[in-house]
Amino acid sequence: MEAVTAAWERYAAERTPRRPVNAAGAATWLNWTQYPDHGPDETLLGPVHGRRVLELGCGTGCNLAHLATLGADCVGIDIAPGQRAMAEARWGDLPGLTFQTAEATEFLTGHPGSFDVVLSIFGLVWFTNPAILLPLVRQSLSPGGVFAFSHRPARPDQEPRGSLREARAVSRWDYASEEWAALLSSACFTNITAEIIAPPTGECEGTLVVRAER
Template sequence: MEVVDAWEQYAQGRTPRRETNASGARTWLNWTQYPDHGPDESILGDLQGRTVLELGCGTGCNLAHLSTLGATCTGADIAPSQRRKAEARWGHLPGLTFHTADATDFLTQAAEPFDVVLSIFGPVWFTDPEQLLPLAHKRLSHGGVLAFSHKPPADDMEPVGPLREAKAVTRWDYSADEWATLLTSAGFSDVIAEIIPPPEGKDMGTLLVRAYA
């Protein structure tokens, strides 16, 4: 419960995503911590007819965009309020469902396979990879992709706000090479790990990783 409470407090302090981005789009996918920056969903290939699971989906904005591209999308987030916000904003879209669940619990209990599993600054960063990665691999269809992003490891990075106070909330700060080793050990192949450079005036980039089942 300590972890749930910490994420719930964190969620309540988050500013809702803008109604439109810089190009005027009402839905979009953002891999980095900076608005209107970095690659889009095209790195995942054609999403029409594919099944997508986002772990730590928050208020569902990334998934909502993928659903408009023809994907059948499922979101899971540990904070109860996130599901309510997601359904209130995006519940009108077809092929889009949200659940309140811990990432490993959801992966363990889900019956159907997914073609894509996403985690954008989400549970892949905050869950023991030796526990989560094999579960994600098992839940992916053959050739499916696990894609996730988080800040690169740095000595001075600490959780903020309620996450700092929840001792049970741990972050796994691994480098691209370390993730590649962990993913290979969990059965993944063709690992692509890269640092997305920050926008001008910012110091920290974003680590983006893709691996295939």
């Protein structure tokens, strides 16, 4: 676990902070794709006001902060302590928003039925064995709760799913849309959608966005 934490700390240190405002001049916004000002917004999650929201792998908290401004009661977890520090430095005064340093499967195990929405944007869903993670996510959701996540699409030339990266510390599970749908169905999720969002003009790679309900 120490090696995994160290790998994510190195990754976080190299990331460029999100800009202060987006193209529309907003100070907070939700961005599901790897491209700025592109793709769906928070409506993918349904109404969030008054709902309990958990982000897995929240990083510096920018996406979750937007949901808090819409009236959600938000918790963000990340395995890297440095990410929590940056999130709290930027968003610590925002009501309805807390951050914790935690390993996801341990956190989910201790919070059954605690959340109405669980999301992960290019976060740990991509880096955690779904056979372990998906049942825990479902367990953490209230009846009818929403689970949504995004990551880059699987490509035939990628390394095998689960291949070790970051000095053999971090694994990644690359699945196509239909594979994620099947995995979620096997974990007893319903109303599953999994689709590739087309990239903006001039870009060649889309974004896989997945949504399901308990």
